[in-house]
Each structure stands twice: as structure tokens, then as C-alpha cells.
Amino acid sequence: MTEDFYCDEVLNGKTEVQKVMETDNVLAYYHTRPFYPVHIVAIPKRHISSLLTLQDSDNELFLELMGVIKQVAARVTEEYGACRVNTNLGNYQDSKHLHYHICYGEPLR
Template identity: 30%
Template structure:
């Protein structure tokens, strides 16, 4: 498999890791869209959210809990932040490994895209 995020999980390529545990790893986005832009990914390869099944409910919840922790650690939780998961190309997914964007530190407009 030639997945960029799997290579980060396996420490084959460097990343600025800000959190990791046995289920997920979080790192700074290399092309940040906000002052805080961290990606939270499962260690297990899942190409899109469409591959998530009922047995993955605790994993998806854990992604959000870790996102909340990162927002608090980065000082954006109280002012506001955004968590985004894109699914497939038309939604803006460019790396096909499930990932949660945690964005904050600036005003977020609506609609987003």
C-alpha cells in the first residue's frame, strides 16, 4: 500500500505529531488552512468514511474526543473550532485514509465550501 498517512503511522516519513495512542495519531497539517490545523487519523487504514462500520463506532467517537482534546490544548476550544471529515474527491478528500481535520484560531465562515 502506498498510503501517505499509513507511512506517517509507521514512522516511515516524518510528521509533527501532537498526540498518539493505540488507536489514533494526530499531527500538524503540512498545508494549514487555519492557525490550528491538526489531522487526527486512525492507525488502521480505512480509505474513506464509507468503510466505517458499526464495529467502528468507538473509533469514530475516539477521533472526536481526541479532536476536542487538541482544541483544548491549542486554546481554541472556548472560542470555537471546526472538525471536518471529507469523503471522496468531490468533498475535497485528497488523501484516501480517514482523517478528521481540527481547525481553529480564526473565524470560520459558512457555508464552508
């Protein structure tokens, strides 16, 4: 896997994704290798390596990202009755690009 799958593959169009929601600065799409029956990823379109590297100058983008996550999570919860929203840090973060998972169901693996 590349260091930043989202910049290198998704945002460059090398890997096609099924979009769930998109704004000028944020993309939410179905995970390309889902771990859950419903597995959506939300990313900023500008590179930010992690939640821990956010700067004050990123506040507006982060609020927009959270707004998209809130809308997608509301849709999943409305349809399925529940969802999880999480992000990974450090060694748990495979791709070094801030991203959140919006998921429903038990792990597939």
C-alpha cells in the same frame, strides 16, 4: 500524492510529524502542509478509507477518534477562542484514509 498518505508516509514513519496527541489507536499531529495558521490532523492508526466506509466493527475505534478530536478541539478553542472540525468525502478527500482536520484561522492560501 499517494492514495493513502497517512498509511504510506505518516504511520510508516517516512514522513516525520509533530504529534499533538497519541493513543494506542489514534494519532493527532500538526498538518505537514497547513492550510490554516493552526491545522491539526487526527487519524485512526488502522486503515479506514472514509467516514462512509465505517463498519459496525469500527464503532469503538471511531469513538476513540472522536474523543481525541474533542480533546484537541477543546485545547485549540481554549487557546484561540474557536476552531473548525471537518472531514472530506469523495473527490474532496485527497488521501483515502479517514481523517479529521482541527483548524483555527483564515486559510493561508
